[in-house]
Amino acid sequence: MFAPATSITAKVFRFDPSKEKEGHLQSFIIKTSEPLSVMTILAKVHDLDPTFACRTSTCFKGKCGSCLIRVNGKNVLGCIELVQPGEEITLEPPSHFQLIRDVVVDFSHPLGAQQKYDEETEQ
Numbered sequence: 001m002f003a004p005a006t007s008i009t010a011k012v013f014r015f016d017p018s019k020e021k022e023g024h025l026q027s028f029i030i031k032t033s034e035p036l037s038v039m040t041i042l043a044k045v046h047d048l049d050p051t052f053a054c055r056t057s058t059c060f061k062g063k064c065g066s067c068l069i070r071v072n073g074k075n076v077l078g079c080i081e082l083v084q085p086g087e088e089i090t091l092e093p094p095s096h097f098q099l100i101r102d103v104v105v106d107f108s109h110p111l112g113a114q115q116k117y118d119e120e121t122e123q
């Protein structure tokens, strides 16, 4: 008998530059039987752990770009990207911007072309 999935596993990038030299992934289980947007998942992670830093975006219509985040290695708009129950996702700060804390970046400081290249080719 098929049992419907009832949760989403979110592996979330955590980094506090005042306390750590490197970031790490922390797993959270989000209970749901409905698809959730990535922004909703981030809000639920923040509810579970109020020390988790994430942006609260403004338009929720895929127009402002303030919800940009990397999901499973790809930059997407978190307000329109849906995640299905049963999925496991990795949420990291969007690439090519200076990291502030956890998944929050400084959009006013895009990384230079050399930094982008170095970031993408190191692994």
Ligand code: FES
Residues within 6 Å of the ligand: 057, 058, 059, 060, 061, 062, 063, 064, 065, 066, 067, 068, 077, 078, 079, 080
């Ligand atoms: S909240 Fe504006 S594009 Fe997502």
